[in-house]
Each structure stands twice: as structure tokens, then as C-alpha cells.
Amino acid sequence: MPCGVLFDFDDTLVETTIHFNHAKEKFAGIMSSLDFPAEEALETLNRIDIRNVKHCGGFFKECFPRALGETYDYYCKHLKRETDLGLRKEIENLGWQVYEHPVKTMKNAGIVLKELHGRYPLYLATRGEPEVQEARLEQSGLARWFKKIYVLAKKDPDTYLSIAEEQKIAPRSSWIIGNSMKSDINPAIKAGFNGIYIHHPHTWDYETEEPIGGHIEAESIMDVLNIIS
Numbered sequence: 001m002p003c004g005v006l007f008d009f010d011d012t013l014v015e016t017t018i019h020f021n022h023a024k025e026k027f028a029g030i031m032s033s034l035d036f037p038a039e040e041a042l043e044t045l046n047r048i049d050i051r052n053v054k055h056c057g058g059f060f061k062e063c064f065p066r067a068l069g070e071t072y073d074y075y076c077k078h079l080k081r082e083t084d085l086g087l088r089k090e091i092e093n094l095g096w097q098v099y100e101h102p103v104k105t106m107k108n109a110g111i112v113l114k115e116l117h118g119r120y121p122l123y124l125a126t127r128g129e130p131e132v133q134e135a136r137l138e139q140s141g142l143a144r145w146f147k148k149i150y151v152l153a154k155k156d157p158d159t160y161l162s163i164a165e166e167q168k169i170a171p172r173s174s175w176i177i178g179n180s181m182k183s184d185i186n187p188a189i190k191a192g193f194n195g196i197y198i199h200h201p202h203t204w205d206y207e208t209e210e211p212i213g214g215h216i217e218a219e220s221i222m223d224v225l226n227i228i229s
């Protein structure tokens, strides 16, 4: 059976978490101007955000703006301060603005895809809302390199196996490439694929996990060309 290469999208091919981090910095600035504990508020925000994502069962656009608003509510209540609805709106808007940034591709992502494209069928496996992710992919200019784009509700071994089955590729000679141990590499290993973990300095806590088995680690996407012969 032929082999294929599956790429993750966010923080593997395009910058994503960096925009969330900018919003978090601005949020911390507002919290600190209110004399709220800014550092602690960022941890609370992360906790509420992860809880909401789990609760919704996926990455929905409204999760992050909602978590920002709820974190503000939490401190207003906790510190017995009145909620300023205008400010609350402003805080939620920090979350919505994340989606308005122009899509920025990772350095060399296009070169790597172009090079591999002639050799293997390439697939994109990303999570999130189809409408949002398809628009971002279009904007990135990378869509043309993929034989098929999968916008998934979850990334688990069964999902990867069903892609392999549908595309008639053999997991043991195929690759899954991404920046998340939890969503890309560990499920890849469980499903019998080869995994390439690409380090990204701004990977979200939610994606952190210990590796469960053998995989290859790379410093940048360019390394992929040396790993996959």
C-alpha cells in the first residue's frame, strides 16, 4: 500500500497561538489596570478556556472570547467589584480579534509542501470549525498542495486510521507531522503511523503531553525534507 503524509495546520504550517498570546497580554494589561491579579488571571483564563473547549467538545470560535469574559466575571465576583459591561465587551472583543489577523504561514512551509507534493499524497488534518479553517487555509495559499483536507472534531487514533483507510495508505509507512504531542504525535503512534514532532515555542498547555513512544523531533518544518526521503 502507498504511503501518505498528514500535516497539522495550526502552529505547524501557520502561526496561531501567537495571536492568542497577544490577546492574553492585552487582557493581563486590563486586569492589572483594575488592580486584579494579572498573572493569576492568566492561569484562571487558561483553566476556564480548557474547560470550555472540553465542554463544547471541540475548538469553537466562541470558546476563547467567552473564556475571557468569564474570567473577568470571576474576578469581579471574587473581589466584590461591579461588572463594567462596556469593559466586559472590550475584553471579549480581544478574543474575537484573534480571528481577524491575516494568516501568516510558517517560514518554509510552502517550500516543504511543494517539494513533498511531487513525491507523496499530502493531507491536511486540522481541528476547529470547517468554515473558519477552510477560509484560513484558502488565505494561506497552501490548500493547493493537499489531496484532501480534513477538518476534524477530534484527533484520535481512530480518526487517523479512518483517514488511512479512506485514502488507502499504510500507516506504518506514512507520516503524521505536527506541533502537538497530544493531538498529532501520540494518536499517530497509537494508530501505527510515524510521527514527526515539530517544536513550536508557543504551543498551548492544552496540547502538552508526554510522548507515548518512538517518534522523530524536528526544530523546524524544513527538517522534514531530510527526515522523509
Ligand SMILES: [Mg+2]
Residues within 6 Å of the ligand: 008, 009, 010, 011, 012, 178, 179, 180
Ligand atoms: Mg497544531
